Amino acid sequence: MTAVPVIELADVTKIYPLASGDVVALDHLSIRIDKGEFVAIMGPSGSGKSTLLNQIGGLDVPTSGILRITGKNIRQMSDEELTNLRLNAIGYIFQKFNLIPLLSAYENVEYPFILKHRCNDDTGRVSQLLAGVGINRRMAEHKPAELSGGQQQRVAIARALVNDPDILLCDEPTGNLDTKTGAQIMEMLTALHNQGRTVIIVTHDPSVGAQAERIIRIKDGKVEEP
């Protein structure tokens, strides 16, 4: 464990101003996640876990409080810096896979690599990652629409790993998959954690949450004490 936590929220509040009155999505939330942890963030819908995920993922910034990702306070970041943070420090895995439909599976994995290095991958990293998640060369030539849900999610995992991120952020990664495929994906994530990666899963599925080392329960924008 290093001294600097991968994610640190101190007194974070997120307010969505609406005409009908402000909505407090996160209410003075304080969380600390260290490097190498496997954390599940759980809570019913409307609890604020999606808002929390957007903050940790660098897609949104808190209204007040301090949110540090890999030691950097994201409230002081410009859009460009936030985008770079998403590119370099965070690997996103979505419920709906969110692969780019115009690109082949291989290109989807290569895409963040190209954005980061400004060149194609000639290190073989993309192929290695794809092989690692069980996508063979022939399958990698296909467009996402031609792959099954499980295959798409595997490609998405490979894509999330390509820039060697500090955090693997998973938003209901098994939500759109059948139980068996979901279990395979969870096995893969567990294996990644065992390799030393920080994995954060947002889910409302208790069986998924149970596989994590630590569960953070959110309710009404606050951390629910056990």
Place this chain on the structure above:
Amino acid sequence: MKKDIILQLSLRSIRLNFLRSLLAAIGIVIGVVAISSMGMMGANMTMSVTEELSAMANVLVVKPDSGGGGGGMMGGPGGSSSSSDDDYISKEQFEDIERVAGKYGMVYPLYQESRTIEVGDNEGRATIYGMRDEDMATVLTVEEGALPKTSSSVVVGPSFAERHELTIGSRITIGDEDNNETVQKVRVVGILEEKGMSMDINTDNAIVMPEKSYVGMFGGEGKYTQVNVILNDISDADTATETIEDKLNRKEDEVAVQDSSRMMESITSTVSTMTTFVMAIAGISLLVAATSIFNVMMMSVTERIREIGILRSIGTQKGEVLRMFIYEAVILGLVGAVIGAIMSLILGWLVVLAMVGTTEYFFTYQSLIYVPVSMAIGIAICIFSGVYPAWRAANLDPIEALRAD
């Protein structure tokens, strides 16, 4: 190796929506073709008119001042209205002109009449010029035959000869007894070279005879219809005009000097005004194209909101998203402009052939420049139409965009 993944995305998006993109590009094609072919037509017309006119642009025509007239109007073939009995340039006036303007070029007097003529059984009307022998040798170029030596011989213009099927040796009867005109038979001894439209003397459609024959037939010796000054240097036109007017119009306006270079300027400027106007109308088609490109781009952005969300969430910069859509607009513009350029070369050639009658100026810089210019306008219009949709795409909230279906 390096490939621009952003460009790849733009290309694939266009390929995915091929028909829609093609239709949008067709708008640009039409715009580019319309602008460039109109521009080329104008340029060719200007060049063709200039070429035709510049042959005579170095001529000053001095005519008796009929009061009020004296603008730059052309006396068309067969026009003889200016030769009433009192309206003439006298021998003294001619000598005055020759004295003051002689240093600027060649000065020669000209008689002109219009008469009924008969060739065989065909009747018609013709312009008849009378010229001094020495002037004939300088001013006229004979294509076939020779200049008239005797009193009953004439030369005719090529159009006139063709129309009346005249050859060397053909006979023409000039004058009509019914109108109490002197009737005289003359023989064609020469056919002139084609000269084109001109302000001083239009020989293509006329009969030219020596002064002696002319005076013998119509009288009025020393009463010239007009005096022409062929300038050595066209830039002397204004000075020479002033000199002649100073000399002859001191007391009252005796003569009117028509400067054909000024007329040429006004004609070319009229042609270019017309061209600009027609091109502006053609430009409206580009406006329509701009709307269609804008529409396609907005559709593309709206359809791809979720994709934009994905791209942004995994680390694509705003600028890169912007670039992606601008590329799309540029590609549409480029495709449209290139197809448009090829088509405008074909269509422009046909338009020029139909409207100007000759394509000899088609492959000149002044004419072909309209192709790249209209291409540039087309591409610029595309980029312009793509800016707002691209800006909108780049500035979408990634969270909102990801939520879209």
